[in-house]
Amino acid sequence: MSVYTPVAVNASGCASPGCECCGREPAYPSDLTDAEWSVLKGEARGVMAQLVAAAGRPMVHDLRAVLDGIGYVTRYGIEWRALPVDFPPHEAVYAFFLRWSRRGLPERLAARLRVLAGRRELPTVGCVDSQTVRAAEMVGAAACGYDAGKKMKGQKRHVVVDTLGLLLCVVVTAASMQDRDGAHPVLALLREKFSTITLVWVDGGYAGRLQV
Incomplete structure (x- = not known):
């Protein structure tokens, strides 16, 4: 599928004007599968809880859509600003990428994957x-x-x-x-x-x- 092809989404639920991340359907090979999301969501939501406690503001965008956006950039090597429109705004995706990285989320996920692999x-x-x-x-x-x-x-x-x-x-x-x-x-x-x-x-x- 071309990255420029519009993807049908349900825009309800996101407080960011013009953002259609909530209800987004997987559209690219880099998107998380349901099985991958089930492994990752516990750690990701735990980090988000830390961010909310530190900043005092809950995340507006859909968490899975944000992670799919990060996966898209890292897999295809594009600029953040080149994210397709069915992801949250690139500024928001990049900001959360930095915050997750500073809190060691990638290392924690790798450790969990090692345990799941025995x-x-x-x-x-x-x-x-x-x-x-x-x-x-x-x-x-x-x-x-x-x-x-x-x-x-x-x-x-x-x-x-x-x-x-x-x-x-x-x-x-x-x-x-x-x-x-x-x-x-x-x-x-x-x-x-x-x-x-x-x-x-x-x-x-x-x-x-x-x-x-």
Whole structure:
């Protein structure tokens, strides 16, 4: 389905003028399924209760629609302002994304998914790898570099995931940084976040001294 195709929704229930998020029907591959929402809604509503307690104002928009909006942006890599009109306004979606992230919602959801998969809540094994990407126009020259191996100028993501592929931590550097050098800050962050990690797998690009 084209992202520009209007989606039939029931506009009742949202206090934001012109917003049609309430009663929104799933329309894109990135939208949560009912099964996924049943796993996520408990934690998401718990975080929303914290936000209401802190700000003293309940959320106007439909919570599931907001999460679908975040999923749309992260899956397709678009700008926040390019969200299709059947989602809540992009300003609201981005604001809640920041607030959820600051309260550790992504980490809590990953921990819950590990438990549902029959694993321990805290990981004991990780896997490190990197990816070079072109930097956005607003990224300064000091934060960019040239990756001779990928023949690309931009930035490099040094990522650690668990055995299920769930993200544990990420560090962004200039693309010119060697993997073995980028491993130092990412492993230091991993140790800070998860003292339970006892083993980390890496590929040949990380050959050298990796102790932190």
